[in-house]
Amino acid sequence: MESLSRANQVQRFFVHFLLILGSIAMLFPFLWMVSTSLKSPEDMLSSSLNLIPSQFMWRNYLDAWNAQPFARYFLNTIIVAVVTVGCQLFFSSLAAYAFSFFHFPFKNFIFIALLGTMMIPQQALLVPDYVILANLRWLDTYLALIVPFTASVYSVFFFRQFFMTLPRDLYEAAVVDGCSHFGFYFRILLPLSRPPMLTLGIFSFLGSWNSFLWPLIVTNSTELRVLQVGLAYFLSEAGTEWGLLMAASTFSIIPLVIGYLIVQKRFVENQAMTGLKE
Amino acid sequence: MMPRKNKPKRPKYQYFAFWYLVPTLIVITAFHVIPIFFSLGLSFFSWDLISTAKFEGLRNFRILWNDPLYWLSIRNTIYYTIVAVPLNIILALTIAILLNQKIRGMDAYRLIYFIPVITSINAVSIVWKLIYHPNIGLLNAFIGLFGIPPQRWLLDPKWAMLSIIVMSVWKGLGYNVIIFLTGLKNIPPHLYEAATVDGANRMHQFRHITLPLLSPVTFFVSVMSIIGSFQVFAQIYMMTPGGGPMNSTLTIVYYLYKVGFGDFHFGYASAIAFELFIMIFLLTLFQKLVVEKRVHYQ
Structure with a gap:
């Protein structure tokens, strides 16, 4: 084994010291959130630096959960995210299939035009999309929350990159064996596409779960509120009940953190890869 | 071996392929392509969605040009960008370099730095709002340990935007760390x-190897961060409702939201949206044409 020189050891210590300092800065707000979520209002006035509540107010969680229909908010968020992601993966892989396996007129033109639409910031579309949804009478429905996000040029691009790496003979061989073009997509391509499906699935799920401005604008009724909008309402209504607000923040973050810990390895690697490919 | 044909056989068009594009094309056309033209058209009208739209020509743009709140929102957005983006990139690069060594606990560090990225901005905005609270907040209690007098952070026009920036950098840092880390590897x-x-010593190596070879990654990160910071909204809405003390945190997108969905001035909001679109478009183009030429590609 190679022995570490003194200078090396000092350097290592220094690196760990900085990284731990950074980690504390990253995690402390969460720790403090959980600690505050268990404090009583009187407790909060005493010292903000005290992490252990004098009395654990587990009730805060129950009270927060009941202060707003959070069960409904969670349900809405999950419905919207699942349907959006499902449709997006299906539609995008179909489109990518056409772009990578077939010849048709204006193929490159359509592809480049699609890529061009990625330059349009979503915020610039808020007003016209709102008007379009109003004319369709889709405002304040699940359709408004889901349909505009069922297509994703980024996903099409990502799937296409993946399909291009597959051998072309695969398709010809399948056709010779009597496979229809949809049969090839369904029985051969889809099962092969698990890696991009997972990566894109995780990202669009997260995107849908965390989206805020759009649902804030296109929905009105309590029954259709998603979690992020619900949190905003809770913040404006609960005002100074910080214990309850922290409890609500905690239980809305927990599913994400648990999910992240489960998929983290794949997640972090893919995040970097997709980031760089662009 | 078969002799190579001079001309590859022109493949026959497979028209059925269009069917596979239908869902994506319909949604993109209906909600991305048509709206951008519609938005431009709308910006020549004044309209509240209910009464008949009135054609006003360039009036919206003229008003916009003289609208102090609009200019303030641009100023605030630029302020946010020029502070938050370099801060984020420098910190992210530093952390990535520290992490890019064979050290124990590397996976754990990566995990930790990434946690703020996945949590939702609304929930952490609530947490940070309390951190910045003048009386019971963590920050004032913390700086009190060093004898620094308490500040009113989000309620003080001098501090409000900086407070938003610090929180946003904390939230987004991990994302860039991971991208830099891949670049370094x-x-x-x-x-x-x-x-x-x-x-060559470490400093030389950093200047003459790491920085130039990392420049495509840095380029990518800065474009994405700048575009992202032109779209800041949720944390403003949550932490400084109304656009902050003396409109000090009023950003372009927040102003767009206020005009469009607070006052229902749809034509005017479209004019703002269109200028936002142009700004981001030009920014991307500028970065692609000017900066990309200078960065070093392997």
Whole structure:
């Protein structure tokens, strides 16, 4: 084994010291959130630096959960995210299939035009999309929350990159064996596409779960509120009940953190890869 | 071996392929392509969605040009960008370099730095709002330990935007760390070995190997961060409702939201949206044409 020189050891210590300092800065707000979520209002006035509540107010969680229909908010968020992601993966892989396996007129033109639409910031579309949804009478429905996000040029691009790496003979061989073009997509391509499906699935799920401005604008009724909008309402209504607000923040973050810990390895690697490919 | 044909056989068009594009094309056309033209058209009208739209020509743009709140929102957005983006990039690069060594606990660190990225901005905005609270907030209690008098952070026009920036950098840092880390891992180690043999110290190596070879990644990160910071909304809405004290945190997107969905001035909001679109478009184009030429590609 190679022995570490003194200078090396000092350097290592220094690196760990900085990284731990950074980690504390990253995690402390969460720790403090959980600690505050268990404090009583009187407790909060005493010292903000005290992490252990004098009395654990587990009730805060129950009270927060009941202060707003959070069960409904969670349900809405999950419905919207699942349907959006499902449709997006299906539609995008179909489109990518056409772009990578077939010849048709204006193929490159359509592809480049699609890529061009990625330059349009979503915020610039808020007003016209709102008007379009109003004319369709889709405002304040699940359709408004889901349909505009069922297509994703980024996903099409990502799937296409993946399909291009597959051998072309695969398709010809399948056709010779009597496979229809949809049969090839369904029985051969889809099962092969698990890696991009997972990566894109995780990202669009997260995107849908965390989206805020759009649902804030296109929905009105309590029954259709998603979690992020619900949190905003809770913040404006609960005002100074910080214990309850922290409890609500905690239980809305927990599913994400648990999910992240489960998929983290794949997640972090893919995040970097997709980031760089662009 | 078969002789190579001079001309490849022109493939027959497979028209059925269009069917596979239908869902994506319909949604993109209906909610991305048509709206951008519609938005431009709308910006020549004044309209509240209910009464008949009135054609006003360039009036919205003229008013916009003289609208102090609009200029303030641009100023605030630029302020946010020029502070938050470099801060984010410098910190992210530093952390990535620290992490790019064979050290124990590397996976754990990566995990930790990434946690704020996945949590939702609304929930952490609530947490940070309390952190910045003048009376019971964590920050004032913390700086009190060093004898610094309490500040009113989000309620003080001097501090409000900086407070938003600090929180946003904390939230987004991990994302760039991971991207830089991948970039660093792609630099061939033999370059450093050769440099060490030639007697280059760490600082030299950083300046002459790491920075130039990392420049495509830095380029990518800065474009994405700048575009992202032109779209800041949720944390403003949550932490400084109304656009902050003396409109000090009023950003372009927040102003767009206020005009469009607070006052229902749809034509005017479209004019703002269109200028936002142009700004982001030009920014991307500028970065692609000017900056990309200067960065070093392997």
